[in-house]
């Protein structure tokens with residue numbers, strides 16, 4: 001089932017060159033889509049269309065059955081949550097609990113429902129113990145989880161992340177990936193922009209590559225094994241692909257490669 005359908009969409013900021021040109025692609029519901037592209041290729045402009053922060057000037061963007069247009073904004077903002085790369089920009093209250101409650105309160109939900117949603121969202125991100133903390137005294141990894149909890153409390157079907165892993169140390173990055181995998185396992189569609197080809201290759205199951213506002217590739221992540229395509233998009237091969245180039249060994253994660261290598265070398269398990 002199509003979660004998002006973008007058709008012949010273009011967008012130009014006032015007085016600038018077009019940021020997006022005739023962009024078309026679909027995202028299947030429940031998938032994990034990575035959006036790659038060099039600086040300025042249009043990734044942030046594109047994702048802001050998904051909940052109508054930016055409205056398409058030409059062409060269409062459809063979220064399930066709703067077109068992204070003014071009259072649908074309220075519904076769209078509940079269906080699609082966007083988490084920006086600087087969590088400080090999304091902090092709205094003096095405690096984590098109040099911060100996560102901000103969205104549901106804005107929907108004028110009954111207080112009991114607000115409390116229920118906040119509790120659940122904090123639990124989903126495994127940050128229940130942070131409820132009384134000020135968001136400002138948290139680490140970047142914790143702040144990102146608070147920002148995600150704030151969006152989860154709105155019960156969106158689709159979660160969109162701008163550079164979710166930037167600035168995180170390996171431990172925090174793995175912690176965030178695990179939390180996002182749990183959400184993915186519960187049926188959420190995840191969309192994320194990244195400059196990290198390794199994460200896109202190993203973690204996503206659908207891929208969109210933008211070049212100067214146009215679609216260079218829309219489809220499977222195996223495209224990240226294609227050096228010619230990547231050089232067109234100003235991207236480099238994932239480390240794993242580079243390492244295995246010419247060896248005849250394929251695989252997307254270390255466990256798979258480990259198995260293939262052991263088989264090739266005749267090493268017992």
Ligand SMILES: Nc1ncnc2c1ncn2[C@@H]1O[C@H](COP(=O)(O)OP(=O)(O)OP(=O)(O)O)[C@@H](O)[C@H]1O
Pocket residue numbers: 013014016018019037038039040041042043044045046
């Ligand atoms: N608010 C704005 N006003 C004018 N031009 C903008 C604005 N935001 C982005 N642009 C321009 O639109 C184009 C696409 O930018 P965008 O931020 O969408 O790319 P990006 O792929 O997200 O880049 P990055 O990887 O550097 O974050 C660029 O040429 C950029 O300069």
